[in-house]
Amino acid sequence: MAQILFRLGRWSFRRKWTVLTSWLLILAGVLAAALSLSRPFTTEFAISGTPAIDAISTLDEKFPGAGDSINAASVNIVFHVPDGESVADPEHTDTIDDVVNYIEDGLGDELTGTERFGNPTTVSPELQQTVIETETEMGLPEETARIDAENVAMVSDDETIAYTTFTIDVESAQAVTDEHRQVINEAMDLGREQGMQVEAGGPGFGDPIVIKTTSEIIGLIFAFIVLIITFGSVAAAVMPVITAVIGVGIGVLLIVTSTQWIELNNITPVLAVMIGLAVGIDYSLFILSRYRDERKRMPPEEAAGMAAGTAGSSVVFAGATVFVALAALAIVNIEFLTWMGLSAAVTVAIAVLVALTLTPALLGIFGNKAFALKAPGMAGNPWRKGGKPRMQGEAVGTKWVKFVHRFPALVVAVVVLGLGAMSIPTMNLEMSLPSDSTSNKDTTQRKSADLMAEGFGEGVNSPFLVIVDAEDANPEAPALTPLMQAQSSMAGEAPDAPTEQEIAATSSFLYTVNKMQSVGGVKHAQLIAASEDGTAAQILVTPFTGPDEQVTVEVAHALRAQGEEVTDATGATIGLTGLTAVQMDITERLGGAMPLYLSIVVGLAIVLLLLVFRSIMVPVVAGLGFLLSVGAAFGLTVLVWQEGLWGLVNTPAPLISFMPIFLIGVTFGLAMDYQVFLVTRMREHYAKSGGRSTPGSKYNAVEESVIVGFSQGARVVTAAAIIMIAVFVAFIDQPLPFIQIFGFALGVGVFFDAFFIRMGLVPATMFLMGRATWWMPKWLDRILPNIDIEGTALEREFEERQKAQQRPGENAEAREKVAAGSTAASALATESSGFEAATSDARYGSRGGGTREESHGPVRREDDDDGGPSTDEMPTVK
Known part of the structure; x- marks a missing residue:
């Protein structure tokens, strides 16, 4: 898959205007279809068979x-x-x-x-x-x-x-x-x-169900700010927003068009927008971040292809897990929930396609200006033009993972006990559908219900x-x-007496x-x-x-x-x-389906991660971590919205019936996103090193892979999580309580999973398990299909071509293939020292924290504001 995505990304970069025009035409087409075919949404929650x-x-x-x-x-x-x-x-x-x-x-x-x-x-x-x-x-x-x-x-x-x-x-x-x-x-x-x-x-x-458009705008603005902080560039921050808006626009317009044939609840597009915006921005962010790394060692179009082949593979896998989790809501066999899940799933699928093709195309359009309009003081940028880059010392992610390495048992205990304690209120979970009795206390509907209860009984x-x-x-x-x-005695013998x-x-x-x-x-x-x-x-x-x-x-x-x-x-x-x-029947059917659905999504997570990471323990930890994060999200949601914790909401009430099962599906999909993007970097380093640590390193192979992978992925995963949280929390501004609860629950669910599970529990358990982290029985390894989402084959081909180019007796035909760039790796065979430098920098914190002897050589990078090539000093290990 990585090779296919490599070619797709490189083609999209080269055919940038074709790709952009195609997506805009698709957007215009579905807009025309929506305007001509759409019918009104319903506010009913359709269900049958109860x-x-x-x-x-x-x-x-x-x-x-x-x-x-x-x-x-x-x-x-x-x-x-x-x-x-x-x-x-x-x-x-x-x-x-x-x-x-x-x-x-x-x-x-x-x-x-x-x-x-x-x-x-x-x-x-x-x-x-x-x-x-x-x-x-x-x-x-x-x-x-x-x-x-x-x-x-x-x-x-x-x-x-x-x-x-x-x-x-x-x-x-x-x-x-x-x-x-x-x-x-x-x-x-x-x-x-x-x-x-x-x-x-x-x-x-x-x-009437009124949907405020300000939630989307607030979410996009906050995401844009986070992207500027992440990349230190206004130009780079624009691209994920563009891809997300186009992807969500197409997805929602398709939902609107489908009302010609399907009766949809008017909450359906709201949830699709909420989820589509979050994943659309994140997926483009991951590809863009990888492009920035690859750009240090290869030409732009090849870097775009490599980013699509590596980070893009992770995007496909992560998007597939979100898609399956949402589509699997159909097993509950409740019509409105099925269409909600399928609609959101289709929007996610479109977001993946747009990220894989439009992100490289925009990189081609922006060209040397892809990281232009630098924000002073952001992402290591100097405060003023001509100043020195602010890149001294280890990155925060490196410092954190080294802290986890020092105290892994403490981190595991804090996360498990903390999130476990927050899950306790889930035992008091009550569910219902909206009614006058659960409306906001300030509404006339709630006041009428309260008066009726006072005068005539509850x-x-x-x-x-x-x-x-x-x-x-x-x-x-x-x-x-x-x-x-x-009755017979009362009727007597009258002629019209009943039979x-x-x-x-x-x-x-x-x-x-x-x-x-x-x-x-x-x-x-x-x-x-x-x-x-x-x-x-x-x-x-x-x-x-x-x-x-x-x-x-x-x-x-x-x-x-x-x-x-x-x-x-x-x-x-x-x-x-x-x-x-x-x-009551709807609520009970939803509640009864929850254990089955939960077992399906957790089982799916373990199987998929087993295929991807070739490990027994990594999927198990990921699945248990998901249960902890979703349990804590439920617990806090119950405390705030049902129990009225600290008076944060003025009308505590049972949670809307379909919120818990929907929360499980969405949180599962997003949790697997962060698991894949973070652990893939760790697995990538471990596979490349052949399970051996670098000579002279004070860490063993597993520890080194965790530290290097975490250091490479933590910044972008943090940005992605913050963006997703912001998009979800922005929907608390909606007037309808159950949309507010959705936004809150999804926001805290992502918060717990990204920052407590993926960045705390996962690396800590890896340090504790040591080599058992990547263990798998040989018989199982042989029968499972190999899914290369790290782009290992691309990297291996790159290294082989690089060695062939450097061998003194290399024949002319091979050199011609390398020069012509007939394969992905032929184009990657340049600037090899840059790759080693980037790996060394992430591994040992060489921005001031390195312990090995280093020499510095120039590496070209064309991302300056003026579009011209610049020379950055990158460390190369002797």
Whole structure:
């Protein structure tokens, strides 16, 4: 692969304008396609195949159209007056009438579901009386009928809180328009102006999902600053930003275009942008950094090819791991999560292609100005023109890895114990989907939910709907016998008396109500509707607790268990649905899939790293380190966003259900990025040295390879991690809480993994393991395919050509091949002393810290501001 990428990088450098024009044309093409083919995104989280969704199908079958009510655009308008006053006071009833009338006039024909719409001080008594009369006519005791009527009251016992409800006639709650919201907001303002607290909530009055573009801009600006600090050059800092913007632009426009055929949630492109920007900048940064190193020993186009062949191989591998981790989200079998993962994966794939081709092309376009416009004092640049380079002493990365070498056990203990302790809060992880009860405390949706809970109990916000299909109810079931006898005696011998099967169906309804009422945690269960043919019924079950409490989940499980017992006892089929049940099923499916997904991605990491590094222990340490970093990221996220640590967020709440599994996938992919880019340099040195240390070195071969590789890669990996963290953290500025949480969780996940695991735990364990670091059984080494992502073959060919060129008796044909540059290595055979100098500098810290005798020879490098060649003094080992 390295040879192919070498040729691709060199070709892109030579055909720079062709490559740039091609990508710009592709960008323009997908933009045109997006403008002509795109359809609106949805705010729905599509899912199928759960028990609650299956129950909705039964509901639609028995009560045509009723299934739509689960996702109907229903709205609650809640009124509140101070203690000591009553909503029934004349001045308050007038205010309520004004609000209700304004909504009725403003929505017009789009106002539906008005059975409970109007002034609650008059609608509630009428509704309650209707319930009492209907149920007593059905033969229920009057006491039971009055309790059921009390449960549907629209005015609180102390008469300080009242509500009314209606439905907006649109396809779904997500189809509510800004014009609809404006009518409701104006009606509320009308009531507030008259001194009453008026709030609105419900599925039909959720805040529209607004995405701020400032997050991307902030992330790009911060990345640009970090790149300037890393390269000390404005010109070099521009290139990764250009490649990332073009790559993400193409990826997102493809996502927009795909809405012609696929229904996508409008969070999908946000996550793709977040991840695409981060990896797009990082991948180009790695190639650009390697180009700068290779440029010290070879001509520009060959340096571009070598950078693509070496760092580019690592980019391909790292991008592939991110792609697979995101695409593997499909195993959860939840539609919206599958499309989120695939969309982000496609964006990452495009980012890889753009980095591999456009980065060398931009290097060709910039030419000798690739590292021009130097930033004073940055990356060793002098503070003023003509001053001496600031390159004295060992680099920070070298100092750090030598510190780790001195105290490896201490570093391992601090990282493992520290991140392990931070993972403990993960045990308290709670998950849910967004609802009024978890909205920001400052929103009218949250205030309406809190008022409803205060006036009518927490369970009013989390009702369950039980569907009873009694078509196959067993008339001979012992459990139904008492109820059937009572109904038969009431019906008597009248000509229109119900049949035995009809009596069995009605008895199964009543039996189910009694059983559901007996479940612990249930406040009330009541029959609210029966089908026209008498074979099905709806039962409203109200728990004591709210939708975001774990007790409510336990109640749901108990209701389903009770439903199975009812089925066994009566023959009737029981289903549990409602918005609360649907969200609970989604949350539980996501939670249940997490262990499987985690095992897949960790197993994938170990296998892939086994192939790449030909080692048993390196993949194991990498996998365990990933578990530590993701666990710590979960723990801190739970502490801040769920538990409200230090009051950093004003509305602590359970984490959105799909955040943990998505965090696992993304963090895994990014963790493998840093593992590959850092450890590849170590493996590269170890392989090149043949597992032997340099004569006279105080380090053994493994220690030397770790120190040299870390010194070469630490600076660029640090910059890449900081850029990625900045891009993610910038999304905390978004207005939607779950996007804020995504940005925070991904940011801390990258922070823990890059700086604690890859730069602490990994080198420390290598020092402790010694030669076991690179050990692999011979039989396993023989059967595993060889994946050369370090570009070892390129380097070996370079060295062979170099030796051939230097042999005194070399034939003319070989010299002609070297001169013509017919292969990658032929072009690399120049300035060999520069390569040895660069390796020596990284290995021994020769910028002031060298211990070996050195002589200095000139090496040409064409990266000065004026574009002309300059002579840098590079050390060459004698």
